[in-house]
Amino acid sequence: MKKLINAPENYVTEMLEGLVACHPSLTICGDSQRVVRRSAENTPGKVGIVSGGGSGHLPLFTGYVGQGFIDACAIGNVFEGPAIDSCVDAINAADSGQGVLLLFGNYGGDRMNFEMASELVAMDDIVTATVLGNDDVASASPEEASKRRGVAGLIYAYKIAGAKAEQLATLEEVARVAQKAVDATRSIGIALAPCRLPSSTEPNFQIHDNEMEMGMGIHGEPGLWRSELKSADETVAEMLNLILADLPLAAGDRVSVLLNGLGATPLEELFILFRRANQLLADRGVEVVAPIVGNMATSMEMAGASLSILKLDDELEALLTAPGVCPFWRVG
Amino acid sequence: MKKLINAPENYVTEMLEGLVACHPSLTICGDSQRVVRRSAENTPGKVGIVSGGGSGHLPLFTGYVGQGFIDACAIGNVFEGPAIDSCVDAINAADSGQGVLLLFGNYGGDRMNFEMASELVAMDDIVTATVLGNDDVASASPEEASKRRGVAGLIYAYKIAGAKAEQLATLEEVARVAQKAVDATRSIGIALAPCRLPSSTEPNFQIHDNEMEMGMGIHGEPGLWRSELKSADETVAEMLNLILADLPLAAGDRVSVLLNGLGATPLEELFILFRRANQLLADRGVEVVAPIVGNMATSMEMAGASLSILKLDDELEALLTAPGVCPFWRVG
Known part of the structure; x- marks a missing residue:
């Protein structure tokens, strides 16, 4: 957990x-300089999409600003939600007069600040709607699904809302x-080793070598x-079972799979995990469409991986596979 | 260095x-099943391009098989060159009757096996030419530049040869x-922490915590x-100086910059390093074109980064920015 950083x-x-x-294609904007927006002019008549969250998760959140993805993103300090003024600046940057969707992970601080921001921009007649990513099945029981946190699966909602x-x-x-998209997405993560916040000398959690x-x-x-x-095969089978307990799949279903690295886990291992997930889904007669394997939502140098599954219907599949381009995901 | 693997x-x-x-878009082929080729049929009349090397460096080498990049890739065990028969299979897969370029890093085992393979395919009237990546300025002095090893900068040669x-x-x-492209590319790496080979219980080198x-x-x-x-700024300045001692740049020159992560170093830190490299080049009046920041050539969970610089002229810039698509790099 040595860092190549400055102050x-x-x-x-x-x-x-x-x-x-x-x-x-990206520009920093806003008084706080903590907003990333598309460099291109807003498309007249298009609903804006804004996200936000803490730093330390690249490519999440700012890396998904692009055509057919999100339009602007408010970013906070490492593992801290964005400030209210950054949320306001991001909404203003994304607005073309058709309203702005606020699409972010279900974390208390982010929710509170985006709610306050939406009240502030309402005074300027900007209409907002809010959708919260809450894909992490490990973070609350099915009965309390609305309390679940958002993790890597949020990028599916970016893509689908962006295409729409x-x-x-x-x-x-x-x-x-x-x-x-949020309702059809489930994720679960596995952690092997911690990260360290830039301002700290200690890892963010303790875990034994084995x-x-x-x-x-x-x-x-x-x-x-x-x-x-x-083993990789055992691990991903357990991850998949935890997801399937919450999102039943039957033969003939179509899904997208995101096998995401948390930072320090090599791409080789992500492909070994994906291989088995893909096999297990095929064994159930489930077809995998447009899979993604890579570091798409990280925690700096944390080691581990997450598995996300998006259950598709015709509408979701068409939007998922529609053209779109941002620095870290390109379709078509 | 915990691994999510099977046997x-x-x-x-x-x-x-x-x-x-x-x-x-990729298919495994060859008797050894250690060759990755494009799934698409070979383009009639096109020279084939083959690369190869050891496993453990994804996206290098196999991830650069694609249209406008390399056509086939022979892959060895972790950190071991590909076997001769895999090299032969890769050449056969890439051949359309116009000859095949063998483009790989300057390592003894790889060189020997590709040389043997080129002699074997010559008996089937397949003409080959060989170009060796040797961009690592730290691996030998300027006087012995031909002994230098190939590292991340090899991907520039893939892109440029592929476009041609x-x-x-x-x-x-x-x-x-x-x-x-090879002659115009220099790289240098900085290591912070080792990786572990899948078959080993020990890290591949020792380095102190600080x-x-x-x-x-x-x-x-x-x-x-x-x-x-x-600090990041000091580190990248020293890396750049080591490159510039070998590849002098003057105001008005145009370069591409690859700020590559070795595996476990977060994308945030790569951008912090890139920021400073970009500033230092701008201070010299050098313009950065089509930069790349990301994990493009890794050593599994090794922590650290490498800096590569490709000095452009009109021909190289046109080929670098020509359309091309492979799983980990897309242009146009």
Whole structure:
């Protein structure tokens, strides 16, 4: 957990400057300079889509700003939600007069600040709707599904809402498909090793050399259980079972699969995990469409992976596979 | 360095199976099943491009098989070169009768096996040419530049040779631009923490908690010096100086920059490093074109980064920015 950084207090600013220097399709904006928006002008008549969250999860959240994805993103300090003024700036950046969808993970601080921001922009007659990502099945029981946290599966909602907004659909319609994507997505993570916040000298959790934790959250929130490190095949089978207990799948169903790395777990291992998930789904007669394997939502140098499944219908599949481009995901 | 794997002896096979299951544009072929080729039929009249190397460096090498990149790739065990028969199978897979460029990193075992393979396919009247990536400035002095190892900068040669081959250029011409790309590329790496081979219980090198090593190779080959961990800005300035000592740049020059992660170093830190490299080049009046920041050539969970610079002229820039698509790099 050695870090190649400068002063910790400059971590987010310098990271954002590097991001936009590399990707000219992105621009930093807002008084706080903690908003990333598309460099292109807003499309007249298009609903805007805004997300936000803490730093330390790249490509989440700012890396998904792009055509057919989100339009602007408010970003906070590492593992801290964005400030209210950043949320306001992001909404203003995304607004073209057709309303703005606020699409972010279900975390208390983020919810509170986006709610306050939506009240503030309402005074300027900007209409907003809110959809919360809550895909992490380990974070609350099915009976309390609304308390679940959002993790990597949120990017499916970005893609699907983004594609709908490109069709110049109404805010109500864009929010509907975003909620539909959230409702059809489940995720679970497995953690092997912690990360360290730039301002800290200690890891964000402790775990023994031969242990893994099933269901740990992306900030190190406690999971379901710890065990000795299991094989890749056993691990992904247990992850899949935990998802299927919550999102039953039958032969003939079509799903997308996201096998996401948390940061330090090599791409080789992600493909070994994906291989088995794909086999297990095929054994059930479930077809995998447009799978994604890679580091799409991380926790800096945390080791581990998450599995997300999006159950498709014709509408979701068409939106998932519609053209779209942002720095870290490109379709068509 | 905990691993989410199954039996170590199945590591490469399962990784390849997962790779092609996720990316249908790729197919495993060859008697040894250690070759990845494009699923599409070969383009008639096009020179084939083959690469190869050891496993454990994804997306290198197999992830760069695609249209406008390499056509087939022979892959060995972790950190071991591909077998001769795999090299032969890869050449056969890529051949359309116009000859095949062998484009791989300058490592003794890889060189020997590809040389043997080229003699074997010559008996079937397949003409080959060989270009070796040797971008790592830390691995030998300028006087012995031909002894330098190939590292991340090899992907620039893939892109440039691949674009030239798409124009249905001759083998001589494709080899010429590949060599030109190699000659214009320099890289240097910094290592912070080791990886562990799947078959081993020990890290591949030892380094203290507050140390870094400048110039270490991607298999842990010794570098130039060790020091206490420095800031990102200091580190990248020293990396850039080592490159510029070997590849002088003047105001008005145009370059591409690849800020590559070795595996466990977060994307946030790569952007912080890139930010400073970009500033330092701008201070010299050098313009950065089509930069790349990400994990493009890794050593599993090794922590650290490498900086590669490709000095452009009009021909190289046109080929670098020509359309091309493979699973991990897409242009146009």
